[in-house]
Amino acid sequence: MRLPTLSSPCAWPVSSRIPLRTHSLTSPYLDSDFQSRWFDFGGDTVVRADKYIRLTADRPSQQGWLFSRVPLTATNWQIELEFQIHGNGNLHGDGFALWLTKQRATMGPVFGSTDRFEGLGIFFDTYKNNRPGVSFPYVMAMMGDGQTTYDQAHDGKANEIAGCSARGLRNANIPTKARLTYFQDKSLSLELQYKTEDTWTECFTLSSEDANIAIPSVAYLGLSAETGELSDNHDIISLKAENLYSVNNKNNAGGSRGDSSRGRGRSSRGQKKSGSWSWFLFKWVLFFGAIAGGYFGWTIYRTKNRSSRF
Template sequence: MWFTALSALWLAATAWGAVDRGEDGNVRSIALRTHTLKQPYLDSDMSSRWYDFGGDTIVRTDSYIRLSSDRPSQNGWLFSRVPLTATNWEVEVEFKIHGKNQLFGDGFAMWLTKERGDMGPVFGHANNFEGLGIFFDTYKNNRPGVVFPYVMAMFGDGKTTYNKDNDGKETEFAGCSARGIRNANIPTKLKLTYFQDKSLKLELQYKTEDEWQLCFETTEPPAIPSVTYLGFSAETGELSDNHDIISIEAKNLYTTGGSATRPTPGKGSSKSRQKNKNKSGGSWTWFLFKIVLVALAVGGAYVGYTAWRANQKRSHRF
């Protein structure tokens, strides 16, 4: 019957809709178990296979990893044991900054650095680091015109110093204000996506659940060292807060088109991008077109066969 052919057409159209997912539709991911951390955090021997922690860090296996508690002069860290060597990656972290005080500080940081577990004055980590630091700064020292909490990124070359007195203004290459990220009513998350030499993007979730706010995106990312450790640290001074890591989910990103990099706006010829897009779309169109042809042929044959059988029965009846 024609129902068979129509069903095949509908399935083909559904498949085409699933494939056509826009510019980033060809990006796939593989979970990086070595850099993923979830409850209960610790193994049977009360240590983590993939992460080390130290300083004032507290691990509650049913709740959180607290880098610093809501008490003065706290300093804690959490770092991966093995380096992150993926060319393209995405790290999504659920965290929580909270406390009962009206005055609070100082904040926490996410690291992708050559060093690991080095304690110091930069949100609990050593200064003059080499690699990338993302700072969630909750206390304003001297940044006129900037709303805090403030999230900023800094690339360290091993020689440049982070200046706490002006909240790193001189060494910031990207950032955004994130009012409401502390004591939020929903799970707060960050998502850092990196394509080597192509793009670096930071997204935040703190206003509405499952709604990401773009903090920054650059098509000229810093040259992050090829071998870096993923880590987190936090500190408190006279003012304090709880800085918790709830979960870490890391992924290795790759493309299905045979290229290890992602096309980014503003780079390359628009004609070449359109050519590649048309080439990819054309191959899928031809593939689905052949499926439709086969479905129509089968459906037509079935209808013809049914009509022939009916005619034969009528002729035998008389």
């Protein structure tokens, strides 16, 4: 399923990027006390500090997850994930998911995480249950409302808001990556790297007019994976999140603030100039008033003295 796309995967020009350390993971993944300050791990997840975070090994019936400890509160952001799906068998499954949801750190039947979630799920599905006409692996997006269940029997067909086939994603010869870009109330796009190194393939781009892409304001970043009777290694190599600042937003906001500031500056200078002249004139009026009052008083006093002598 491919919905109408915007002109480019990143339709809003970016003026600056701020790394989000709280939502990024790179080797060695753990602190000196063998803990992660910003992420929790659970299930069958294994951390090998020099290589990867393995959500599931190539064994049946495994589930593993990692979730951020603090929510992602940035309104515009980009997440770049390097991962590896690989195994020995010709039959394999089931896949892994990237999450931005209100719920966190709860195992369940949807690629190792809970069903009826609220927020965004990006599913990297490697096993085809019942989806005629679609090549697997298949990557799709679902916006959960907290009540709707994932359509497991048909590989999420009933829930999909956008997606793409990604044949060659598993056992790729190059580093496989996904790049998810979000501008609040504007666009959501996903790009994949699995064909050629440093070459990105657009999976989908959605605008707010195409579908509901409103991610909860309080959403935790997570990853999870699952194996059933069939299995694969699902490895996370790195996770990088950045806060994005749009050129349009910056110019609009900055322009209005700048114009307003300059206007206030001119008004302030005008008020100061006007006030200084008024104060100057007021002082002269007081000065001449005091002289006139003194002269008038002295004249009356002299007249009285002359009258008293006669």
